[in-house]
Amino acid sequence: MREITCKKITAAVKELCIEAAYYLPEDMKESLRRMEENEEHALGKKVLGDLLKNLEIAEKDMIPICQDTGMAVFFIELGQDVHITGGDLEEAVNRGVAEGYNEGYLRKSVVKDPLERENTKDNTPAIIHLKMVPGEGFKITLAPKGFGSENMSRVIMLKPADGYEGIKKAVVDTIISAGANACPPMFVGVGIGGDFELCALMAKHALTLEEQDMEHAPEYARRLAEEIKEEANRSGIGPAGLGGGSTVTGVRIETYPTHIAGLPVGVNICCHANRHASKEI
Amino acid sequence: MKTLNINSPLTDEQIEELSCGDYVLITGTIYSARDAAHKRMYEALEKGEELPFDIKGITVYYMGPTPPRPGNVIGSAGPTTSGRMDKYTPLLLSRGIKAMIGKGKRSEKVTEAMIENHCVYMAAVGGAGALLSKSITSSEVIAYDDLGTEAVRRMEVKDFPAVVAIDCRGNCIYK
Known part of the structure; x- marks a missing residue:
């Protein structure tokens, strides 16, 4: 049985927080560059140019891409033959978040209680989704999530009869109602099937997928992703919601078996800065 | 695309000149305040208390920055969603705030209060916090220090870029 120390996990988490x-990620930058080249709306093109400049400044001068450095959301794939030593996994992750957000000059955006709203001052606790997998691996992915776009996300419990067109309409309606609040051009994660909470979780996880990961998805999901993107880009919302044809940079979809009576759909909206980073220990 | 250089605080004449869709470069003094500071200001005014700083004529920027690295005046500093401030905004406009910078739509009530009090709402590019920080030349916490990133800051800006999203006649770029 392979042993992994909590110390190693904390160090990896800290690095991921700062990196993200x-x-x-390069594929996100590339899709923004392509949109800037093709945007015909004058103000929209200017905004996309500003967003590309923003990414350059972030890297060069070490200023975070966005002031909302997010709530730290982790997807951990833990091999079942791994033994974690020297403490508890959740504490190790939270310690890494506190260190990363402090030492990386990142914003502390978490409040202790949803109503009393006192800042925890170190951006903990994180949100951790743990999945047990075969083997001795340990893969940790961080997708820090800003709430301008998170607030515009939805779970829609459709009827089976709503079908393909119903899903498309639900997702496009969510994108349009998100508008400028979600800092377009948006990146959109969709979860179809499962149940109430799984469709939302799949939607969030879909934000971490690259285009080639969609090769494993059903054929209709790839078609749906393309059609959603095309329809959203005809809406005229444009970069920063100030007009133009660049509203959505990409759509990723995950699916799961569901109940005979249901068709749950989760839509997790992300801004143009679809931040995520992964590490294997 | 019409580009205008404007000074903050804005004069009534300047506000009158601005039209929905104009691209502006703002120079002068602005104040950061977001959710928690708005709630506090609103509750203080409702109780008839004085605010810890004078809001008459000011430009408010809905923003909570990342901490500055040593040697920098501020960290990443882009706009947050303005709609969350809508509940508090009509009262604050009636007490003197003249200009707002944020992102996204406003409620009907805010637009009505803007027309009534002759105010302007400008949108900065959401998610361009690193770029926008370059237009901020000084920053000082002046109230509600305990709120951390949500404290009120007085900031000097030079050529801070924004777009007039709702003008003083109520015309809105998002419609």
Whole structure:
């Protein structure tokens, strides 16, 4: 049985927090560049140019891409033959978040209680989704989530009869109502099937997928992703919601078996800075 | 695209000149305040208390920055969603705030209060916090220090870029 120390986990988490806040994954940058080239609306093109400049400044001067450095959301794939030593996993992750957000000059955006709203001052606790997998691996993915876009996300419990068109309409309606609040051009994660909470979780996880990961998805999901993007880009919302044809940079979809009576759909909206970073220990 | 250089605080004449869709470069003094500071200001005014700083004529920026690195005046400093301030805004406009900077739509009540009090609402690019921080030349916490990132800051800005989203006649870029 392989042993992994909590110390190692804390160090990895700290690095991920800092990396994700300053460096956007290359495929995200590339899709913004393509949109800037193709945008015909003058103000929309200017905003996209500003967003690209913003990414350059973030890396060069070490200023976070966005002041909302998010709530720290983790997807951990823990091999069942791994033994974690020297403490408890959740504490190790939270310690890494506190260290990363302090030492990385990141904003502390978490309040202790949803109503009393006192800041915890170290951005903990994180949100941790743990999945047990075969083997001796330990993979940790951080997707820090800003709430301008999180607030515009939805779970819609459709009827089976609503079908493909019903899903498409629900997702596009969510994107349009998100508008400028979600800092478009948006990146959209969709979860179809499962139940109430799983469709939301799949939608969030879908934000961490690259385009080639969709090859494993059903054929209709790939078509749906393309059609949602095209329809949203005809809405005229545009970059920063100030007009133009660049409203959605990408759509990723995950699916899961569901109940005979249901068709749950989760839509997790993310801004143009779809930040995430992964590490294997 | 019309570009205008404007000074903050804005004069009534300047506000009159601005139209929905104008691109502006703001120079002068602005104040940061977001959710928690708005709630506090609103509750103080409702109780008939004085505010810890004078809001007459000011420009407020809905923003909570990341901490500055040593040697920088501020960290990443982009706009947050303005709609969350809507509940508090009509009262604050009636007490003197003249200009707002944020992102996204406002409620009907805010638009009505803007027309009544002759105010302007400008949108900065959401998610461009690193770029926007370059237009901020000084920053000082002046109230509600205990709120951390949500404290009120007085900031000097130079050529801070924004777009007029709702003008003093109620025309809105998001419609």
